[in-house]
Amino acid sequence: MTAAPLDQAERFARLRLARTDQVGPVAFSQLLSRYGSACRAVDALPGLIARGGSRASTLPSVDRIEAEIEAGARLGATLIVLGDAEYPAALAAVDPPPPVIWTRGRSGLLAREAVGVVGARIASAGGQRIARGLAEGLGQAGLAVVSGMARGIDAAAHLGALETGTVAVLGGGVDDVYPPEHADLYARLIDVGCVVSESAVGARAQARDFPRRNRIISGLSRGVVVVEAEIRSGSLITARLAAEQGRDVFAVPGSPLDPRSKGPNDLLRHGAILCEGVEDVLRAFHTLPGLGEPPADPFVIDSGDIEAQVLDRIAALLSPTPTPRDELARATGLPIQIVAAALLELSLCGRASLLPGGLATA
Template sequence: MSPPDEAERFDRLRLARTGRVGPVSFRQLLDRFGSAGAALEALPDMARRAGGQACVVPPVSRIEAEIAAGADAGATLLVLGDAAFPATLAATDPPPPVLWTRGDVELLSRPCVAVVGARIASAGGLRIARGLAGQLGEAGHVVVSGLARGIDSAAHAGALPTGTVAVLGGGVDDVYPPENAELYDQIVERGCILSESPMGARAQARDFPRRNRLISGLSRGVIVVEAELRSGSLITARLAAEQGRDVFAVPGSPLDPRSKGPNELLRQGAILCEGIEDIERAFDTLRQLDEPAADSPFGGGTDGVDAALIERIAALLSPTPTPRDELARAVNAPVGAVAAALLELSLAGRATLLPGGLASL
């Protein structure tokens, strides 16, 4: 993907903020039409052809206001295709369309390791997180976490001298939790704040899975220090495994509920982490994360999709995610044609595109 010019960067931000355009459809639209500008022009016809209402494209004034708010906050916008866009995130499936950052953007291109865990952490867990983060920084790694209470905050604090990245659910100007305001300011000065959300957005519950996916996608590996069985940290660990990252777990006492998460990860095959040596040993064999991206399923074509094929595919969809290849076999059509039809159904609000080539109602 060639670096976009300023007009295309503007259009990519506008496309990313368009209703019903998520990370999967964003990347497919770029692959299909070659530019965000061309995709924006095509959206109305695509939605009508798929039997739905047109996507709500934000007015130019709203995108101008978001860019102005970023400039006022001293934030930097990165769109997919920018030279400074983190390579590890660009290689995820699907990649985030746009990112806002505050602080040292260069940290995003260095080897990163995530340290996550319980918000209500034990004194021992906080000490372990802080110590591991410090050792990782001294070994040349950038520590990534989510600026939450507990383990996240301890990890950021331990890595401040060498650089740390805080990934937020809200906008990069949304300081949450409020008691981390001083730590937030320190990270802006000595690290980097990162978010997919628009400037001014306040974090909602639905934003945290997206934030967790950025944490794991940015990192070579994820270390879980303390976490209960039903926690966001285990979601981050699962996402890391799906993305081909290494998952580390710090073992703990079976009497402490906060150890049940890491201990369960160890049962599932996570790497035992008792210190920096365990992490470095695993990274000696870590495969490269910068493999070439797969060819576009569209083959570069921009022609419309047959309406009859769209309806045949729509009839096969259910709430259970179905692989794109399976749909192609069912309708006896090329995978590229099925992918294009699913994209139009998604833009019409009749289907949901999911990572891994899956689609559902």
């Protein structure tokens, strides 16, 4: 049964909730589950924040959200919020999915089965040739190619798949051309591909934005191929996120004498799928089931008001080490539904951070 389309008030409220301080994807999903709509969650949020120990609401103003929507309209960009029919099914299956994305170009590409191709910014000529040829072959096989528009392997992958369909995920806003020398590539992506961003229109990329960007690259993809990457590389973060999301991780092997081969070789050592060409990706996909529906969270319910003593008790048990909520339930003797609701309220006032998989930190 198809869900009813979101009305404009609910879509506006979802964008406003997504732009609220302390509301990341985990809290966003839990607030929707608890209140049934972003409109009701926005109304309840100031009280939740105050009850958690903070006096000031961090909701962005209506004017600020209207300005973002108007800026997107001037660009010809499309806003897609979680719950829209156009929201990519692969991304919706991520736990939890990004609350909102902006797109420019052919957003229909987001509905196609896709492969992420990522790697070193300072890539070898051979690595770039492999990435471009791999992307071209994947495109000819009917798959979209997703990457991050960075120098090196990312750019080569986009260029290889321009004719068949490629998606660039940006760290900054959907209008943030980074690096600047990729202005021509960006223009071609807008024309025949698609550009995606979770950030607000006009935002400039900062270091904290790239892990979120990498999470969307892997989330849009059925599998991720790492071509070249040093051991401490953002591409390996993308590979780790792909594994956590239940995606396939492929690695192109390389010479042990090249530091850029250490990342893929280490992935292979730990169970990644060997990728020497397009046929390795297609062979794996042929035997694997498609992505399922996003998992339901059985612990988020309308639990009513949480007493301040309960909030303080749970907050005292948190530390910088991620703690499972079922462990907190055992320690306090409280129902796990109450623990989940308390963690949500603590996160909204900055006393806790919610992580995927039911984990929380101080």
